[in-house]
Amino acid sequence: MGRKSIITIITLMSAALIGIIVIQLYWINESVRRNEESFNSSVYLILGKVQQKLQEGADEPLEAYDYFKKNNRTELKNSITKDMELSLSDLDPYNKQRLMFELRSLESSINPSVKLEGIDPKEVKQFIEAEMKEQNIDAKYDFGIFSSEMRDFIIVNGVYNATIGETEDMSTVKTGMNKSLYSSPYQIQLFASEFDVPGYLKISFLNKTRALWSSVMPSLISSIIFTGLILFCFSYTIYVILRQKQVSEMKTDFINNMTHEFKTPIATISLAADSINSPKISSNPDKVRRFSNIIKEENNRMLSQVEKVLQMAVLDKRDFSLNLTEINIHSLIRQAAEHGKLQLQRKEGTISLNLDAENPKIRGDETHINNIIHNLLDNAIKYTPEKPRINISTHNKTNGIIISVSDNGIGMTSDARKQIFDKFYRVHTGNLHDVKGFGLGLSYVKAIVTAHKGWIEVESELGKGSKFNVYLPS
Missing domain, CATH: 1.10.287.130 (Signal transduction histidine kinase, dimerisation/phosphotransfer (DHp) domain)
Structure with a gap:
């Protein structure tokens, strides 16, 4: 597959993947928007039903009569007949109705906020909880009754607000009120007339965003998982194409x-x-x-x-078996060094040995181990164009031995270090054309080391030589 074909495939697949992600984000955002509209409608429906219940409760004749009689309002005495002195139960229906009409008129003209003071905080809380349950809203919320006259909340979360006036009522509590109640868009007028709006019922939600996203969260998580799988497969496919x-x-x-x-x-x-x-x-x-x-x-x-x-x-x-015997690593290294000296003479190079391992014996296949040492030594000589300085050293490591072969050759880049153990790979040597081989040496070395349950690593810097470390267990 040509370079242009690969670029075309990557571009098309990237465009398709981006398109899928954009469409998914659009529909998820659309779902959240619709959820918000539904949520707002439900909240305003709740407010409307609670408003209706509160206003129905405030229309009881006895409450208005008791309020005006208790407060001994002069406006009441001047405006209402002597029927006021009678018990409300003694009045005939006609006079009772006339009296209540006058009471309501006075109530609005004297102080429209009086009906707010007659609201039972616990009753408001019960109304809201019942409506919230009916509308299947499970978000945490604060609510309050806001007085237009006092410019503050007189009831918050089912109790009287202790910062408003003085009271001995045990239901009065110093509330930890949510400040967002003041600016909450969820509010409805209470006991409004053509002359005034005494107050408002307000609700503020503490985790509205979480409530809105909760219904789309399964879809969102599924989209992320499947998109991630597609992205992984896409990336892996590109990797395989480039690798191939x-x-x-x-x-x-x-x-x-x-x-x-x-x-x-x-x-x-x-x-x-x-x-x-x-x-x-x-x-x-x-x-x-x-x-x-x-x-x-x-x-x-x-x-x-x-x-x-x-x-x-x-x-x-993997169709081979190792002929394991006891091997003296130092003997194999000395033999390889003698062989290497003949090659180094042409390049005026030297080879030094630092065989410090106290226990040089391991169990392994002598032929393959010998090939490992020769391959590493040959590479060190081949990739050092002028006056090679080769060093082979050993030292013991837990339950094994480490063989190190270092040179002062051309070295390699970090990318080359990642690929040198791949089959057929050869380090680029620039203008150096006399380095021959199939690119199989280091691949063979790694395969044999792995078969012996050891490991191999390389340390190298471009222009400063390389060092191969081989660990073989005892």
Whole structure:
């Protein structure tokens, strides 16, 4: 898949995902808005029903009669007949009705707030609780009766407000009133007339937002979960596409390297064979022997390369077994160092050993462990272009040994460090073209170390060399 195709797929999938998220947010917001409209309608319905009950209760004749008689209002005496001196129960229906009409007229003209003072706080609370239950509203709230004359609440949350006047009523409490009651939009007039509005019934909700979102919360959580799953799958798909593209490129490099690695010995073998067939060479036993050795060496070289590829195929299938024996790591390191010195002579390099492990013996497969050491040493030499300074050290760690191979070579970037153990991956060497290989060495090393239940890590900085640490359990 080409780069343009990948970018197109990522763009389309991103646009689709963003579109889905935007649509979900729109409908969730729309649901909350509708919930708020329904909530507001329910609250105003509650206020209206409570208002009706309060006003019906305030229309009782006896309450108005007792109030005016108790307060001995002069306006009452001057305006109402001597029927006032009689007991209200003694009046005939006509006079009783006439008396109440006059009482109500006086009540509005003298002091419209008197009806507020006759409200029973507990009764208001009961009315509101009953209506809240009927409307299925479970949000916490404060309520109060606000007096227009006093410019403050006379009742808050079912008790008299102690800051208004003096009273000996035990139901009077110093209320911890919610300040939002003053500015609450949920209010309704009480005992209003064409001349005045004595007061208001107000309600303020402490967690209105939570109540509005509670009904859409399951949908919101489901949307977040499924959107997260889609996002995860989308991200993972992009990762796989990019990873596969990278693997494809590495395989292409591997094929190119393999072709080059095999082309050279094949060409050499062909030339040697042609030379042997030449009459001038065939008659000279020494030259025939020389060209025969060249053919054998090049053949062994090709066999070695093929063996590496086959080894990785076996390791990938996990179709191999380790021949565990007791191994002296220091002996294997000294043998590898002697082999490495021959390669280092051409580059004027040196190799030093710091074998500090007190117990150098472990149980492992000698052939594979030997290959690990040789691979790390070969890499250190290959990726150090000038005067290599190689150091191999050991020290014991809990129930095992750590082998460290360090160099002063080209080093690598952080991105390279993350990929060097991947099959076919080779560190880019810039203008350095003489580094050969299939990119299988470190992948093989990690597979074998893992098979021995050990671990491998790398420390490296670009231009300052690398250090590989291998832990193998005893």
